[in-house]
Amino acid sequence: MITFILNNKTIKTSEHSGMTLLDFVRYEQRLTGTKIGCREGDCGACTVLVGTLKNDSIKYQSITSCISPLGNAHGKHIVTVEGTNLQNKLTAAQEAMKANYATQCGFCTPGFVVALTGFALSNSENNLNNALDAISGNICRCTGYKAIEKAAIQMVEQLQNQKHDTNFNWLIENEFIPNYFKTITKRLTDLETKDRNQPKGKFVSGGTDLYVQQADHLADNSVHLIAEKDYLKGIQIENNSCTIGTNSTVSDLWNHIEINTYFPNLKKHLKLVSSEQIRNMASFGGNLVNASPIGDMTIFFLALNSDITVSNKNGNERQVPLKKFYQGYKTYDLKEGELLTAISFKLPTNSSFFNFEKVCKRTHLDIASVNSAIQLSVENDIISEAHVSIGGVAAIPKYLHETSKFLSGKRLASETILEANSILQNEIAPINDVRGTSEYKRLLGRQLFFAHFTKLFPKQFSLNDFVQHA
The missing domain is CATH 3.30.465.10 (Uridine Diphospho-n-acetylenolpyruvylglucosamine Reductase; domain 3)
Known part of the structure; x- marks a missing residue:
């Protein structure tokens, strides 16, 4: 059983470990804010955050879900754009994109929002270079990057006074992330995530090249996931x-x-x-x-x-x-x-x-x-x-x-x-x-x-x- 938290929901699934996280999110959970673009990890439309628990704290990183095996989500917190939403108001990242007219057709916007939210959650220094690095894997084909860069600048300015804490209280109070994030550390600790006995199959770690070439094959055949060894x-x-x-x-x-x-x-x-x-x-x-x-x-x-x-x-x-x-x-x-x-x-x-x-x-x-x-x-x-x-x-x-x-x-x-x-x-x-x-x-x-x-x-x-x- 693959067990993880998807946004604010605990997931236990017997779906094949080798299917892509993108396909599980979109087709099994109907969270369609995570878009299908290139399916090669290049465009960033499918960006999600992965939160990993270590030493009683969570580290969040952005990944492209189109080339990530579902089994690698085991024991993690997966955040899609829907999982960043506040009730009846925009988050800081969403507001920055809106205020700077950084969206036109909107197809790429969820990926940018997730990547910028990941920047806010990271422990990296709050400067523009790091913010631009955070969205370096996101492509927009209609707006032009100056408006998006201005949105990143706004995020950096808002984060200047950020007080880092393991409960994410400052980020919640300042509307960067929703309130449920403060519960995730305990919920991941309580998850039953013993090492799964995986069938024999092709060794797969990050899968960033294999899933570009063989995603359908890996989704249908045995894989031996080793990323968490x-x-x-x-x-x-x-x-x-x-x-x-x-x-x-x-x-x-x-x-x-x-x-x-x-x-x-x-x-x-x-x-x-x-x-x-x-x-x-x-x-x-x-x-x-x-x-x-x-x-x-x-x-x-x-x-x-x-x-x-x-x-x-x-x-x-x-x-x-x-x-x-x-x-x-x-x-x-x-x-x-x-x-x-x-x-x-x-x-x-x-x-x-x-x-x-x-x-x-x-x-x-x-x-x-x-x-x-x-x-x-x-x-x-x-x-x-x-x-x-x-x-x-x-x-x-x-x-x-x-x-x-x-x-x-x-x-x-x-x-x-x-x-x-x-x-x-x-x-x-x-x-x-x-x-x-x-x-x-x-x-x-x-x-x-x-x-x-x-x-x-x-x-x-x-x-x-x-x-x-x-």
Whole structure:
């Protein structure tokens, strides 16, 4: 039995775990304010909030329900736009949208309202950047974003004096959320939510890619949901190494204070990866085993020279260098019944430099045409160690073995970088597809490789230093 709270109603259902939360909300509960748009997690029309109880407090995050399995709602508080409503008056988010004329046809409006309500419920700093991040996964095709941005500004101004408390009293008193929210912590505590015995089936964590490709199949067949397996969660730093559980999400990395001190541009890099709704759902393990040649986080971890831990059903573990994991298009070193459990890498030192670059048709919310990452250790202008990865130019997410080997031990100079680019071009084999021609991808590979050095060492290099000689 899947048990959770939907708005102010306790749900116990025997519906299939693999059906989408969107379909359950709309067709089984007739809550049609949650809209069907792209069914790919891109438009935000189906945005709902998921409240998770931990240490006697609830953390709310926005997700796209069209690519989320119903079974992942077990033990949670799910909030649709109907669940944000007050009686006979508008909420703060609804009023902000109305006051700033931020709606026309209204189709996208519920998703924006839910996302802005999620921002009010979050513990993030009340500033405009965070408010805009909260609605980064919501698309409106008729109003234009200035009016919506003004609504976000109004929300931020109203939240300036917010007093955070676990009972949400301030938000209730100031009409951001309805009164029933103060009862949810106790009600979730009292829910009977023992681990359900799930049938054998395809491992699914966040489902952000699987449900784009196979939603109907997963709704009709057995799934083994692992998103709530605690042993696959968490980010630990010890002995100059970082270990990330494969159930951890991009948002877990985004919000990790210590990791951000090691990677000062981390949020800037991760903003290129996906919207906030997807960052809240997408697991690192899912990204790696998806084996997409353009997987952003795969490229990210390849440049960190990461190792992955793989375990079988008997609990036996083995470690595999990520750069040796991929064997061919969508194939990798994972046997039947094995599961990725952790990703580990050495943390940067004072002499380390890391950068991530991505080119796609849109700056945000799009898959890469080509993406690339680099990690260098440089002392006295000598590259002591180099790791370079690139996506979109081979059948697999590509670790550039020869390019990395060539750079190691060389002087940090334009001649070195130009020669390394020649080696890079021999290592890649792009094809013509919808994201560009082979020639275009080679050009992007070159430009992103040069961009790593102009970004990391702006006083030493400019793009002109390379382009005129390339």
